[in-house]
Amino acid sequence: MINWVNRMRVSTGVYGLDDLLGGGFLPNTINVVLGSTGTGKTIFSLQYLLKGVEVGNKSIFVSFDMDEEGVIKTALALGWDEVKDYIAEGKLLVNKFYAENVSYVNNDLLNLLMTESNKNTRIVIDSFTPMISSLNFEMRNDVNWFFNKLRELGTALVTLEEPLNGDLGEAYVSIPMFLGDSVIQLKNIGYGEAFSRTLRIIKQRGSWHAEGVFPYRILDGIGVYIEGVEYIIESKEEVNLEEIFNELGIKRSDLSSSVLAKIEKLAKMGERGISQVITDLLKNYLLKK
Amino acid sequence: MLSKISNILEPLTEDEGVKMVVLYRIDGVPIFARLNVPKREIAPTLYWLEKQIKDMLYQIFSQNLDEASFKFGNTKIMLYPVSRTIILGIMADEETSAYKLDIDIRTSCKEMESLITGN
Numbered sequence: 001m002i003n004w005v006n007r008m009r010v011s012t013g014v015y016g017l018d019d020l021l022g023g024g025f026l027p028n029t030i031n032v033v034l035g036s037t038g039t040g041k042t043i044f045s046l047q048y049l050l051k052g053v054e055v056g057n058k059s060i061f062v063s064f065d066m067d068e069e070g071v072i073k074t075a076l077a078l079g080w081d082e083v084k085d086y087i088a089e090g091k092l093l094v095n096k097f098y099a100e101n102v103s104y105v106n107n108d109l110l111n112l113l114m115t116e117s118n119k120n121t122r123i124v125i126d127s128f129t130p131m132i133s134s135l136n137f138e139m140r141n142d143v144n145w146f147f148n149k150l151r152e153l154g155t156a157l158v159t160l161e162e163p164l165n166g167d168l169g170e171a172y173v174s175i176p177m178f179l180g181d182s183v184i185q186l187k188n189i190g191y192g193e194a195f196s197r198t199l200r201i202i203k204q205r206g207s208w209h210a211e212g213v214f215p216y217r218i219l220d221g222i223g224v225y226i227e228g229v230e231y232i233i234e235s236k237e238e239v240n241l242e243e244i245f246n247e248l249g250i251k252r253s254d255l256s257s258s259v260l261a262k263i264e265k266l267a268k269m270g271e272r273g274i275s276q277v278i279t280d281l282l283k284n285y286l287l288k289k
Numbered sequence: 290m291l292s293k294i295s296n297i298l299e300p301l302t303e304d305e306g307v308k309m310v311v312l313y314r315i316d317g318v319p320i321f322a323r324l325n326v327p328k329r330e331i332a333p334t335l336y337w338l339e340k341q342i343k344d345m346l347y348q349i350f351s352q353n354l355d356e357a358s359f360k361f362g363n364t365k366i367m368l369y370p371v372s373r374t375i376i377l378g379i380m381a382d383e384e385t386s387a388y389k390l391d392i393d394i395r396t397s398c399k400e401m402e403s404l405i406t407g408n
Contacts, residue, residue, distance in 0.1 A: 187318070191374045194405040195312075195320050196290055213320045215290050231291035 010122070011153045013051025014044060016226030017184075020210040021200060025182060027155055028119070029205075030147045032176055033130075034160045034168075037187030039197070040218050041159040041289070042143035044186070045124040047223040048074060048157050053091045057154075060093045064130045067096040079221035081288065109147075115155055121154030128158040135172045140141045144179050161280060181205045186216075198280070199226055208269065239267035239275050248282055259286050290404070294321050297342060297400045300393045306385025307362065309335070311378045312371070312401075315350065320375070334361050338378070346376055363372040371398050372405045 009024030018024045025031050033278035035041050061071060068087055069118055071094050075126045086092040093116055097109060113123060124213050126133070132143065136239035141197035150156040162185070168174060177183050183202040190196060241263065244254060252260065263286075266278055294312065295302075301310050308331055311323040318340070324331070349370055357402045359366045363383040363389055371377050375400055381390060403406070 095364075149380065164321055186311070188312065189316055189374060191315075193372055194407075195314055195375060198314075198320065204292050212291075213314075213318055227290045234295070267351075 006035070011051050011248050012148075013047040013053065014142070014224045014231050015050075015222060016214075016216075019229045019232060020214065020226065021182070022201075022208040023126070025155055026159075026207060028151045028177075028205075029155055029181035030270055031145075031155070031157045031182045032160055032180035033157060033184050033186065034162050034173070034202075036162040036164055036188070038125035038190075039162075039188045039237055040042050041186060042074065042126055043078065043218060043223050045126045045157055046071070046078075046080070046083070047157060049092055049124055050080060050086070054197055057122050058093070058116065058118065059086075059091065060116055060124065062095050062097060062109065062113075062123070062125045064097055064127065068094045068097075069239065075264055076108075078223060078224075110149060113150070117153035119152075119154060123150060123154050123156040125156065125158045127161055129161040129172060132172045132176065135175060136286065137175070139171075139173050140179070141176050145178050147176075151223075163174075166240065177202070182209075199224075202204050235272045236270040236276055237272050238268060240279065241267055241278075244275060244279050244282070248287070250282070250287065255286070262286075270278075291321060293404055294401065296322075297397050297404065298323065301390075304381070304385065304393065306390070307379060308382065309380040311380075313342055313346065313368075313378055314375045315374045315376075317346065322388055327350065330365070333364070334364060334380065337361075338366060338380075342378075347361075349376065367394070369398050371401045375401070375405055377401070380404055382393055387408065397404040 001150055008027055009018070010027050011018055011024045012021065015187050033044055037196075044220070045061070049061055051057040056132060060071070063071070072084050072087065083092065087094060095112060115124065135143070158176065158180070162218060163173065168177065182204040185200045185202055186197070187200070188197045195215050197216050197218070198213045200213050202279070210232055212228070214226050216226045219225050255263070263278055266274055298310050298321070300370045301307055302325065307322070308322045311319050314320050321348065328335070345357060345368060348354070349368060350373075354370070357368045360383070365381050365383055367379045367381070369377045379390070379394060
């Protein structure tokens with residue numbers, strides 16, 4: 001596990017994901033989980049909420065097809081027996097809405113979230129798709145308004161149904177993807193081989209995130225488990241800035257404080273090939289200023 | 290998993306004549322890639338490959354091909370099926386020893402198949 005320090009992050013509860021996100025979600029953000037049916041979005045969502053309960057956050061689950069009983073059944077099937085107690089104790093709030101009565105500006109839903117939330121609440125809307133399936137591009141501002149409201153209330157996770165034809169250009173998919181702070185895509189091609197289920201982080205605003213496609217499994221008692229963290233660690237490149245400065249015939253003091261800060265930040269990232277990038281940047285751009 | 294794949298592919302990625310090693314999934318998604326040359330050097334060929342890959346994978350799997358290859362100037366692209374869902378793509382200089390490369394590729398494919406399918 002990578003030791004992410006000094007960063008205020010919201011742990012996702014999904015094994016392996018925090019390391020791929022630079023420590024977890026950023027607080028008070030909207031995080032979109034995109035995937036077609038059977039990819040594990042609901043399990044992912046529940047894991048996020050259970051982690052919330054574990055660390056003392058209020059957790060709210062809004063669904064259009066599962067009530068408390070449905071959530072308990074799903075959780076028990078995965079070996080998460082504690083969910084029943086969490087619901088009974090009010091630590092995990094489950095609300096079922098009927099899609100035909102709900103739009104994203106629905107007062108009941110917003111009132112519920114505003115009443116039950118504080119700044120550290122974990123909110124899941126699973127799935128957001130029924131709320132916005134009739135959306136067109138002109139209604140983007142309304143979704144933006146709704147997302148801003150959610151950000152005020154806590155750190156939200158909204159799941160989105162990926163169309164089976166893979167067309168992400170539809171307004172009801174592309175608008176939340178564009179307006180969300182992070183987008184995580186789950187894929188399942190259904191062959192049962194190692195890379196049949198994969199996770200990809202499409203974006204995370206304001207933060208580093210791992211690039212690439214990472215295989216994941218859904219395991220009893222664990223939920224979603226992402227493989228690949230060890231590869232991220234192994235791929236890290238140790239950067240020797242003094243060696244680079246020597247090679248270029250410069251001293252640390254030759255660089256302005258802002259350039260030095262940029263270079264040190266890059267060096268700390270330690271991505272594969274970053275030493276060469278730093279050398280090229282200094283040689284071709286930064287030293288010329 | 291990715292670490293193990295990286296280790297298996299090491300003989301290929303360390304071959305000086307190999308410009309790129311990439312594993313594609315059947316839906317065209319690259320699941321592992323290692324470039325041995327600056328991306329700008331192979332970018333046009335890479336973008337061409339990305340556009341064609343889904344159709345090519347379909348052909349390889351539907352016709353049970355052992356391999357498929359293409360040539361662009363002095364660059365060769367070779368595609369080898371690893372399992373029902375994974376294809377290994379190699380971009381190499383034409384001058385690279387075809388015999389050595391072929392042996393390394395087939396060894397890697399065998400090891401990867403058992404890793405990916407669990408057989």
